[in-house]
Amino acid sequence: MTALLEVEDLRVSYGKIEAVKGISFSVEAGQVVTLIGTNGAGKTTTLRTLSGLLKPTSGKILFDGKPLNGVAAHKIVALGLAHSPEGRHIFPRLTIAENLQLGAFLRKDKDGIEKDIQRAYDLFPILGERRKQAAGTLSGGEQQMLAMGRALMSQPKLLMLDEPSMGLSPIMMQKIMATISELKSQGTTILLVEQNAQAALSLADQGHVMEVGNVVLSGTGQDLLHDESVRKAYLGED
Numbered sequence: 001m002t003a004l005l006e007v008e009d010l011r012v013s014y015g016k017i018e019a020v021k022g023i024s025f026s027v028e029a030g031q032v033v034t035l036i037g038t039n040g041a042g043k044t045t046t047l048r049t050l051s052g053l054l055k056p057t058s059g060k061i062l063f064d065g066k067p068l069n070g071v072a073a074h075k076i077v078a079l080g081l082a083h084s085p086e087g088r089h090i091f092p093r094l095t096i097a098e099n100l101q102l103g104a105f106l107r108k109d110k111d112g113i114e115k116d117i118q119r120a121y122d123l124f125p126i127l128g129e130r131r132k133q134a135a136g137t138l139s140g141g142e143q144q145m146l147a148m149g150r151a152l153m154s155q156p157k158l159l160m161l162d163e164p165s166m167g168l169s170p171i172m173m174q175k176i177m178a179t180i181s182e183l184k185s186q187g188t189t190i191l192l193v194e195q196n197a198q199a200a201l202s203l204a205d206q207g208h209v210m211e212v213g214n215v216v217l218s219g220t221g222q223d224l225l226h227d228e229s230v231r232k233a234y235l236g237e238d
């Protein structure tokens with residue numbers, strides 16, 4: 001069986017600087033796979049390349065059996081790959097409901113869209129309570145919920161989350177992680193980029209550790225959680 005996403009020897013450069021230096025990994029349908037690693041390791045660059053926002057210099061990306069190289073970003077969304085970006089990028093002046101509707105910009109099934117907006121409100125009740133409010137009035141954690149809800153509105157086969165816990169209080173972070181677990185139990189396939197290695201590895205089926213553009217270690221979430229070098233470098237133990 002081929003994986004839902006297969007990345008093979010992917011390289012991405014900004015001008016002369018190579019940020020991703022030939023990485024390979026795959027994501028099976030139904031899995032949560034995490035990329036962890038320090039600042040500047042190339043995690044965001046990898047997700048932006050998968051979304052079609054950056055062009056790889058070489059390498060293969062196969063999604064749902066189709067090559068993504070050279071495919072435009074909006075077509076990649078239509079194929080079923082959604083991206084909740086680092087820093088969230090919600091539209092602060094639009095309402096929460098309008099932000100969610102924008103996530104469904106490629107869909108024409110009005111009833112289905114309404115149902116999925118309701119689903120986002122079930123997943124994140126605060127979004128439902130504030131549906132008519134400008135999204136800019138939400139707290140950081142609530143904006144993260146909105147960014148995730150918006151990404152889900154395209155009914156993705158694969159949901160990519162870039163640092164969903166960034167800047168959040170421990171309680172809000174737990175909430176976001178619990179939601180990722182819930183999405184996983186509903187069968188959503190997730191590629192999760194996180195600085196919080198402990199939280200990410202705890203719920204991931206597979207993990208890959210990135211350092212300066214390379215994947216230096218791969219394993220199950222549990223294996224990496226118990227790996228001595230990971231514990232030292234990423235879990236703050238000596």
Ligand SMILES: Nc1ncnc2c1ncn2[C@@H]1O[C@H](COP(=O)(O)OP(=O)(O)OP(=O)(O)O)[C@@H](O)[C@H]1O
Pocket residue numbers: 014017019037038039040041042043044045046086195
């Ligand atoms: N637009 C850009 N132009 C030039 N270099 C860039 C650009 N964006 C990122 N880089 C560089 O590419 C490398 C990888 O950056 P990237 O944002 O992918 O890392 P990251 O793993 O997501 O880090 P973080 O954990 O801090 O978000 C870094 O050295 C960064 O400085």
Ligand SMILES: [Mg+2]
Pocket residue numbers: 043044045086
């Ligand atoms: Mg990043």
